[in-house]
Amino acid sequence: MKLKFSKMHGLGNDFVVIDGVRQTVTLTADRLRQLGDRHLGIGFDQLLLVEAPQSQENDFRYRIFNNDGSEVEQCGNGARCFVKFVTEQRLSNKRAIRVETARGVIVPELGAGGLITVDMGAPRFAPLEIPFLAEGDAITHPLQVGDESIDITVVSMGNPHAVQVVSHVDTAPVGTQGPLIEHHSRFPERVNAGFMQIVGRSEIRLRVYERGAGETQACGTGACAAVVAGIRRGLLDSKVMVHTRGGQLQIEWQGNGQPVRMTGPAVTVFTGEIEV
Numbered sequence: 512m513k514l515k516f517s518k519m520h521g522l523g524n525d526f527v528v529i530d531g532v533r534q535t536v537t538l539t540a541d542r543l544r545q546l547g548d549r550h551l552g553i554g555f556d557q558l559l560l561v562e563a564p565q566s567q568e569n570d571f572r573y574r575i576f577n578n579d580g581s582e583v584e585q586c587g588n589g590a591r592c593f594v595k596f597v598t599e600q601r602l603s604n605k606r607a608i609r610v611e612t613a614r615g616v617i618v619p620e621l622g623a624g625g626l627i628t629v630d631m632g633a634p635r636f637a638p639l640e641i642p643f644l645a646e647g648d649a650i651t652h653p654l655q656v657g658d659e660s661i662d663i664t665v666v667s668m669g670n671p672h673a674v675q676v677v678s679h680v681d682t683a684p685v686g687t688q689g690p691l692i693e694h695h696s697r698f699p700e701r702v703n704a705g706f707m708q709i710v711g712r713s714e715i716r717l718r719v720y721e722r723g724a725g726e727t728q729a730c731g732t733g734a735c736a737a738v739v740a741g742i743r744r745g746l747l748d749s750k751v752m753v754h755t756r757g758g759q760l761q762i763e764w765q766g767n768g769q770p771v772r773m774t775g776p777a778v779t780v781f782t783g784e785i786e787v
């Protein structure tokens with residue numbers, strides 16, 4: 512049997528996107544890891560599976576898998592690619608689409624000039640998947656990483672992020688500290704590790720070592736989490752341009768209880784078929 516897919520990316524964070532509405536999809540974690548391999552498969556950071564919604568109030572459900580085979584709760588760049596995919600595949604002609612994810616409903620919206628804005632929902636600061644945050648209201652927490660103690664701000668955008676401020680992203684220890692933070696014993700569900708350089712009150716540079724995928728060219732939820740962390744720390748204003756290795760995202764957050772809005776591009780690279 513063959514499965515049709517689209518290869519897409521959001522600022523270089525790349526995806527295989529599969530229509531599970533019109534196709535029957537059964538992929539084991541092993542097969543998914545093989546397809547994600549950049550030498551032996553197609554190669555992707557995440558695989559996105561588009562399905563029919565569970566509630567009639569919503570338009571779709573979408574499931575997200577890291578290239579290590581783990582299923583995760585949320586993906587910002589993926590949300591923009593998702594809306595482009597359902598439009599291109601004529602699964603929907605709406606401009607604003609209600610999508611169920613493992614952590615609630617998000618609403619991506621096609622805008623002018625090919626840019627897509629996503630209401631990513633409100634960030635959370637004491638989520639169940641990060642138990643040590645229940646210890647108090649502090650905005651930063653010390654974390655022992657190897658020989659170093661670093662200050663992190665933990666934010667859940669549905670998925671968990673630990674963000675630290677660095678003086679320069681180009682020399683930040685993303686490749687060495689990233690995996691140690693991802694697998695730190697204080698994060699039982701593992702974590703995405705963000706390294707943020709403050710350029711000004713409305714501009715940051717960011718690199719993210721993603722849980723289950725390693726460093727990516729860009730991370731949408733990582734950008735949301737970094738801006739929220741910077742605003743909570745009093746370093747940033749409410750509207751911030753985030754420069755990643757793959758390009759720029761505009762992130763806006765008006766404060767506690769409010770949703771984070773993310774605006775950026777989505778690109779289809781090619782379509783193909785997988786033998787399953």
Ligand SMILES: N[C@@H](CCC[C@H](N)C(=O)O)C(=O)O
Nearest residue numbers: 586587588670722730731732
């Ligand atoms: N690339 C994504 C995030 C994908 C999931 C993440 N690796 C996790 O495990 O939480 C984005 O653009 O947000």
